[in-house]
Amino acid sequence: MFFIDTIELSGLGNRSYLAGGAHTAVAVDPPRDVDQVIAAAARRGVRISHVVETHLHNDYVSGGLELARVSGAAYLVPAAAHVSFARTAVHDGDTVVIDTGLTLRALATPGHTPHHTSYVVEESAVPDAATRPVAVFTGGSLLIGAVGRPDLVEPRLTERLARAQHASVHRLATELADDTPVLPTHGFGSFCASASVQATGGATTIGKEKETNEALLRDADTFVSDLLAGLADIPAYYAYMGPANAEGPAPVDLTPPAVADAEEIAARLAAGEWVVDLRSRVAFAEGHVAGSLNFEAGGQLATYLAWLVPWGKPVTLLAESPEQLAAAQRELTRVGIDRPAAAAVGGPASWIRDGEDPASFRRATFAELAARRTTGRSGGDIVVLDVRRAAERADGHVEGSVHIPLHTLYRRIDEVPAGEVWVHCAGGLRAAIAASLLDAAGRSVVAVDDGFPSAVAAGLTVRRSHGDGGPAA
Missing domain, CATH: 3.40.250.10 (Rhodanese-like domain)
Incomplete structure (x- = not known):
């Protein structure tokens, strides 16, 4: 029995995966809030034996180190990635057994980062029989109709990495059968993608990408020229994600933040802190705390708030319900906004001091x-x-x-x-x-x-x- 469960991180435009057999499984590029990966394994009745990273991520804080710690799994990280913690260094061609008849093989695919590695799941019907690829986890290499952008590491390396990206996706297309499912981490609204990829749904194979992906249809010079010309701005918070992942992220703390009353909200605004209203833009326009900012929960909250807020500035969250607050707090931990300075639940009537009126536009x-x-x-x-x-x-x-x-x-x-x-x-x-x-x-x-x-x-x-x-x- 072989399964793949997808863990959707729609706010960041990413996916993580849990794949395995009857008894054990591997987690691929897990999010920082690892409880949902653990829950997926529990539903399957399997033990997480391996946690793998395709690369050191620049767009979110990884949960790989913590997941490996709490599950006792081996933590596989590309050997060329410079990290400050103990891990199993992965080289091109390395293999590990996931479960009976299931093997994970590392395939060096530099481009999105210099050390980027894809992982091919290979299956054999009986022990010692020939294996066949049944899926490939491509991280930020081959995406659905696109590739991972090569400009997130160092400007001087961008063109070199773009050429490496072209070579890597061609390696995948050459070495894997056309019917091999392609399972990327980035690209479902992520700014790590070089081009727009549908935000939800979508499935692809090596064969489909050969027919539609410009990286596989164009020569290297044309591909690199077009890729570099189309690169958009990089979210500001990306500068903090890579170093955090290399250092080894701390476990998350999702306990509710301290409750702020109207006086504290006003004081935090007066101090120049950010007070973020998570309600819908319709509700915010109709009435809000003067000076507060509107970042709708359920959209790309983490991406845009982390992009705009000066890094390290205290953030107070205003939500219409405890559920909305908890979901937003969870999402923000994925980009390193670990603990809101304070929070309040309800509406403007309870967030504004007596005698003051809500602002509106x-x-x-x-x-x-x-x-x-x-x-x-x-x-x-x-x-x-x-x-x-x-x-x-x-x-x-x-x-x-x-x-x-x-x-x-x-x-x-x-x-x-x-x-x-x-x-x-x-x-x-x-x-x-x-x-x-x-x-x-x-x-x-x-x-x-x-x-x-x-x-x-x-x-x-x-x-x-x-x-x-x-x-x-």
Whole structure:
């Protein structure tokens, strides 16, 4: 019996895996909150005998070291990865037995990192018989329709790693049968992917990737040139993930944080700390603590909060329920935001001091923006602020809009021209975050909570960007 269980980390755009047989299993690239991997093993009735890392991750804190400690499993890490803890060093071609008839073989696939290693699961029908590959865990090497980006380690190595990435995916395609399932860690919304990959669902094989993946369809020079030209900005918190994983992450503490009352919330805001409201953007716009910031729970909370918040700044969480708070706390530990400074549950009525009123701002559609521009209603000039990434804007933008990507807005708010700010992104989530930042800074703001295709339908002039429309990204 061979099984593979997928552990989805949708907020980070990653997947971890538990694979094995009747008695024992291997955990691949486990998240920091290892209890869910342990629970998956318990449901299967198997013991975790091995924990493996495809590479030292740059986008999340690994739970590998802790999972190996609590389960007694061998911890396999690529030999070339420099770490500060004891582990089993893995070299190209090394094999370990997972369960009867199941073997895990290491396959060096540098590119995403210099030491990146994929793992092929091989099965034999009877002892000592020939094996056949039944799956390959490709980490950040071969993804679904893409590859892992090569620019997360060191700028001077980027082109070299891009060429290594091309060679690695071709090695996988050459050495493995077309029907071999490909199981990547990154790529389901992760910024570790070189191109967009569907956020949920999706399955692929070596054969499918040969037909669709540009890395397998293009020569090395063309692939490298296109890959390097398309690389987007790197989330700021990535700089802290690799070192944390190399040092050896501490166990997580998911006990509830200290409860903050209205006075403490106000004091923390006055001290310049971040107070983060996890409620929906609709609820936040209707009423919130003045100065608080809106990062919706259930979206890419960890990615965007960790990207924007100055690293190490205390964060207080405001949630509508204990369940929402617990889920957010769990997600944030995966990117090294270990303990909220404080938290409160309920709503603005209990978070605001007596005698104070909630803050609020308007939400609108692109049709309303078009009408506002046409009628020129009273209220002074308006500013249309586009907070999408540069690659998105390059495909088209609202004529005359100012462009400041969300991940740079906190330090560039002074660059937003005077006037009422109508802020938009591609769908509304990032616009809501940006609107909360502007609102906290005392600006008059309207959050455009609408899909960008509606800008065309609303009659707003949209054309390809050629560097105009406000401050450069």
